[in-house]
Amino acid sequence: MKIGNLILSGRVILAPLAGIADSPFRLLARRFGAALVHTEMISAEGLSRGGAGSLRLLDFKPEERPIGVQIFGSDPERMASACKLAGETGPDLIDINCGCPVRKVVRKNGGAALLKDLKLLEKILLAVRRSSQVPVTLKIRSGCDQGSLVAVEVAKLAQECGFGAIAVHPRTREDGFSRKADWNIIAEVKGTVDIPVVGSGDVFSPEDAKNMLDRTSCDAVMIGRGSFGNPWIFSRSNTLLDQGQLLAEPSLEKRIDVCLQHVELSAQTYGESTGVKKMRKHMVWYTKGMARCKELRLKLSTLDTLDQVRQAFSDYLAQFERKQGTI
Ligand SMILES: Cc1cc2nc3c(=O)[nH]c(=O)nc-3n(C[C@H](O)[C@H](O)[C@H](O)COP(=O)(O)O)c2cc1C
Numbered sequence: 001m002k003i004g005n006l007i008l009s010g011r012v013i014l015a016p017l018a019g020i021a022d023s024p025f026r027l028l029a030r031r032f033g034a035a036l037v038h039t040e041m042i043s044a045e046g047l048s049r050g051g052a053g054s055l056r057l058l059d060f061k062p063e064e065r066p067i068g069v070q071i072f073g074s075d076p077e078r079m080a081s082a083c084k085l086a087g088e089t090g091p092d093l094i095d096i097n098c099g100c101p102v103r104k105v106v107r108k109n110g111g112a113a114l115l116k117d118l119k120l121l122e123k124i125l126l127a128v129r130r131s132s133q134v135p136v137t138l139k140i141r142s143g144c145d146q147g148s149l150v151a152v153e154v155a156k157l158a159q160e161c162g163f164g165a166i167a168v169h170p171r172t173r174e175d176g177f178s179r180k181a182d183w184n185i186i187a188e189v190k191g192t193v194d195i196p197v198v199g200s201g202d203v204f205s206p207e208d209a210k211n212m213l214d215r216t217s218c219d220a221v222m223i224g225r226g227s228f229g230n231p232w233i234f235s236r237s238n239t240l241l242d243q244g245q246l247l248a249e250p251s252l253e254k255r256i257d258v259c260l261q262h263v264e265l266s267a268q269t270y271g272e273s274t275g276v277k278k279m280r281k282h283m284v285w286y287t288k289g290m291a292r293c294k295e296l297r298l299k300l301s302t303l304d305t306l307d308q309v310r311q312a313f314s315d316y317l318a319q320f321e322r323k324q325g326t327i
Contacts, residue, residue, distance in 0.1 A: 004135030010035035015224035024265035044073030044082035074109035112173035125161035135164035229285025
């Protein structure tokens with residue numbers, strides 16, 4: 001898949017995920033073969049004010065490439081200057097958020113609110129396109145509510161404004177995460193525009209990734225919640241798509257090993273105590289479905305040093321070894 005002059009090595013992409021897809025998680029997703037990753041959404045206003053929180057979200061490591069920086073906002077000039085600022089950190093592309101349903105964002109006309117003001121959206125798209133040296137992409141929901149589905153119209157607008165690709169999460173702002181993602185809308189968008197279309201929504205397994213590609217003919221799929229505690233979904237999906245082979249889920253030991261790598265990356269990025277605390281929710285996801293894990297999961301969500309985490313996992317594994325592998 002090609003976005004402007006950027007060539008991606010595969011068809012499975014890590015979605016932008018505020019509060020989840022930070023640098024450690026993106027690194028891990030890339031190691032497992034995600035063809036592209038995105039930063040968490042960053043406020044254009046925050047960036048142009050030089051806000052420390054927003055600037056921190058721009059940080060990424062060379063090994064995370066190719067990476068898209070995602071920006072949200074509603075003022076065309078601010079968006080353009082945020083785009084320039086973001087461009088200075090050298091991302092591979094800039095993505096505009098036109099799908100966030102969170103009240104704090106839509107109240108200021110950003111995110112999914114832009115779907116009800118296509119004149120304003122056009123001004124933003126043109127301003128952003130002009131100010132960016134790298135390809136620009138747009139990520140949308142299907143509309144504000146079921147009575148105003150505008151995905152096809154917005155995709156055409158993005159193409160006319162010179163955008164390199166469009167990602168479609170086919171739920172409305174009002175839907176939040178209720179109801180199933182309507183993949184027919186992805187197919188409709190794909191049937192209308194010539195720029196690459198990325199499908200997003202309800203891909204929780206390699207088979208889902210293949211189904212979405214087959215059913216919608218989209219150019220790539222984006223995985224969000226399906227990657228939580230499950231970054232190997234990228235390599236398993238790639239193997240299914242490229243070789244037609246469905247690999248088994250990793251063993252218990254492998255899952256724990258990947259989780260520990262993730263905790264270590266987080267500790268390196270944020271310092272040990274903050275890094276481990278930030279990992280608590282991820283550790284709970286990694287251990288979901290493991291046999292007799294209730295006590296382990298309760299413990300993991302209270303820990304704040306690497307040694308404590310390593311010890312908790314090694315105690316967990318030891319209890320099974322004592323029972324001769326009855327996991
Ligand atoms: C915790 C969380 C954070 C998200 N943050 C963002 C974000 O920052 N920017 C964005 O465009 N979408 C964001 N999304 C939406 C996802 O990128 C994706 O489109 C959506 O979750 C549907 O895909 P999924 O079913 O694979 O999760 C977020 C979703 C979740 C669950």
